[in-house]
Amino acid sequence: MNRYQLNITADDKQVVLERILQVARYRGFLINGIHAQVNTKNSVGIIELLVSSERPIELLVDQINKLIDIKSVKVDNTVMQLESA
Amino acid sequence: MANETELTGASLLFEVLKQHGVEHIFGYPGGAIMPIYDALYDSEVDHFLCRHEQGAAFSAIGYARASEKVGVCFATSGPGATNLLTGLADALADSIPLVAITGQVATAAMGSDAFQEIDVFGLSLACTKHSFQVTDVHDLEKVLHRAFAIALEGRQGPVLVDIPKDIQLAKVTEERGDYSTLRNKVKLPPANVGSALALLTQAKKPVLYVGGGVGMARAIDELRSFAKRTGIPSVSTLKGLGAIDPNDPNYLGMLGMHGTKAANLAVQECDLLIAVGARFDDRVTGKLNEFAPHAKVIHFDIDTAEIDKRRKANVAILGDLKVNLPALEIPLTIDDWQAKCQQMQAYFGWQYDHPGENIFAPAVLKEVSDRMPRNTCVTTDVGQHQMWAAQHMKFEDPTNFLTSGGMGTMGFGLPAAIGAQVSRPYDCVIAVSGDGSIMMNVQELATIKRFQLPVKIVLIDNSKLGMVRQWQDLFFNGRLSETDLSDNPDFVMLAQAFDIKAKQITKKHEVTGAIEEMLDHNGPYLLQVKIDAKENVWPLVPPETANDKMMENT
Known part of the structure; x- marks a missing residue:
């Protein structure tokens, strides 16, 4: 099981967090942790999502990127290295 | 300067529908959508009362697919909304532009297990491209325009707008702001045309694998021109049928589980597979790791998430097919391969000489x-x-x-x-x-x-x-x-x-x-x-089996 951290920025819109969690579950990723906060000045949410799966992380990155309110999705490779060390 | 007119949320809905050229709607009324049906009474739009909300959703899909317009359907809250969901799931799977409007209980009652209340907004997450719940009537106009834009942009799909009853009744001023609905408007990296051309010119046995995306992109002429100029033998998915001229001598028919023998054998033998608006669906590929085993892949699509999802592409060409297909249109010398494919098509053609008096x-x-x-x-x-x-x-x-x-x-x-x-x-x-x-x-x-x-x-x-x-x-x-x-x-x-x-x-x-x-x-x-109850569909590629190992009528 590979573990990853995704750093996601999103517009602070209705149910954006639910959408991300639903996609992660449906695409075969176990959610190990989540931290989310909103910058109320620019209405941008920052979400750190810890997931694990046998599937390639690109699958999840592409699917989250398709969500309408998502601004960016990045895999935090430092976290991956720490987990595998 | 905006042209401002005071309306109710319900009548504003019809103003926006009019601006998007909506003339026909399929739906079924009920308690939480009554203000909208009241506004319909004064509207110029033609409403088709279906006899079940699922029927309304499928009619809207049929309308959208036959006309290349956005299909629109209405349903009330609770069971009306849940009855729509199968249609929305169908539209999502087949990338059909739909705007579904559901009535919802009034905002004050939401979350109280009110009569005919269901969290359709939550239910919509898995079966729509996007969804909205309008909780402020001043957001309604923008949301509706956005719904039409999202339904059409990039890979098309269904959008749900859930409108509580009090929002339908609330007074609002129409803004008539600027909005745009641009089909296939997506930001994608530039197409790697050079690498794709190199693969094309090296190929001895290329096959064109045509999917439903061609029709959705309105790229029929570009596809047919590409097929004609290159002379590449082509196969089609179920949803791609009609994109290639069925009388094209290089067209081998549908591939996959119930595909023609010629189509499946050609794909299994090809050295280059050019997927155009197709997604390597399991009913197409059969056993995935034995699908087109000798082929390199050029994958045209508008959806980044389809690239490498089921089959690694050697070259991905992302974006609008109308723009990208002509860039690869070059004549190829593949006479022997064309001849072989045409021979297979003739040799394995359909037989209609069915014995007996029963209907075939x-x-x-x-x-x-x-x-x-x-x-x-x-x-x-x-x-x-x-x-x-x-x-x-x-x-x-x-x-x-x-x-x-x-x-x-x-x-x-x-x-x-x-x-x-x-x-x-x-x-x-x-x-x-x-x-x-x-x-x-x-x-x-x-x-x-x-x-x-x-x-x-x-x-x-x-x-x-x-x-x-x-x-x-x-x-x-x-x-x-x-x-x-x-x-x-x-x-x-x-x-x-x-x-x-x-x-x-x-x-x-x-x-x-x-x-x-x-x-x-x-x-x-x-x-x-x-017909005879024992008739089977042949050929049939059994599940988890390579496409050249099909079962046939014996």
Whole structure:
């Protein structure tokens, strides 16, 4: 099981967090942790999502990127290295 | 300077629909959407009352697919909304632009388990491209414009807008702000045309694998020009049927589980597979790691997430097919490969010399196809009749063949035909159905009656859930579990109860006359075609099997 951290920025819109969690579950990723906060000045949410799966992380990155309110999705490779060390 | 007019939320909805050119809506009223139906009373839009919300959703899909417009459907809260969901899932799987409007209980009652309250916004997450719940009437106009834009942009899909009753009733000023709806407007990296051209020129045995994305991108002319100039043999997915000219000598037919032998063998042998608006669906690939085992892949798509999802692409060409296909249009020297594919196509062609007096469904559908007027729109339900229609009927455009591809939803065909007929009143529309499928939305015969729609229904009747029965016979030791439908109603009487002319045929010699009678009839017509319950769809690639190891009729 590979573990990853995704750093996601999103517009602070209705149910954006639910959408991300639903996609992660449906695409075969176990959610190990989540931290989310909103910058109320620019209405941008920052979400750190810890997931694990046998599937390639690109699958999840592409699917989250398709969500309408998502601004960016990045895999935090430092976290991956720490987990595998 | 904005032109401001005070309206209710409900009447604002119709103003926005008008701005998007919406002329026809399919729906069903109920408590939480009554203000919208009240505003409909004064609207110029034509509303088609279906007899179930699922029928309304499928009619909107049929309308969208036959006309290349956005389909619009209405339903009330609670059960009305949940009844829409199967249609939304179908539209998502087949990338159909739909805007679904649901009424919701008033905002003050939301979250209190109110009468006919369901969290349709939450339910929509898995079966829409996007969804909105409007909790401030001042957001409504922008949200509605956004819904239309999202439905059409990039890979098309369904969008749900849930509008609480108090928002429908609230006063609001129309802003008439700027909005844009640009089909295929997506930001993508530039296409790697150089690498794709290198693969093309090196290929000795290329195959063009055509999917539903071609029709969605309105890139039929570009695809046909590409196929003609390059001379590459082509195969089609179920949803891609009609994109390639069916009379193109290099066209080998549908590939996959019930594809032609020539199409599947060519793909298994090819050294370059050019996927165009196709997604390597499991019904296409069979055993994935044995699919096109010798092929490099060029993958054209507008959806980044489809690249490398099921099959690694050597070169991905992302973006609008209308722009990208012409960039690779070069003449190739592949005469030997073309000749081999054409020989396979001729050698493994369909046989219609079926023994005995019983009616052979493939021959019936071929004859319907040969006799139907030009630009006829055919819809199907799901099952054996669907595969026979895909195999034996010819379509000159994807808008002329509407079938539930990704979701495989029984009950699709009849309401989809209604939507198609509404969108194209002067074209012939034929729903090919089965005796299992038609019962899934049989109430829509009442919609045909009410609006006097001249839909023709070819009902392939084996008194079975035929495809499931076939699999039970082949893969479950003949244990026929819950697939017998011998207690079906009298379909001729049933149709007549809705003032629909109907006829049953049971023998081959009746086929030609009955098809002529159906096509000559001015109004709706149901032709019940009784066939042998033991007929199977061939060829068949068993699950998790390579496509060149298909089972055939022996």
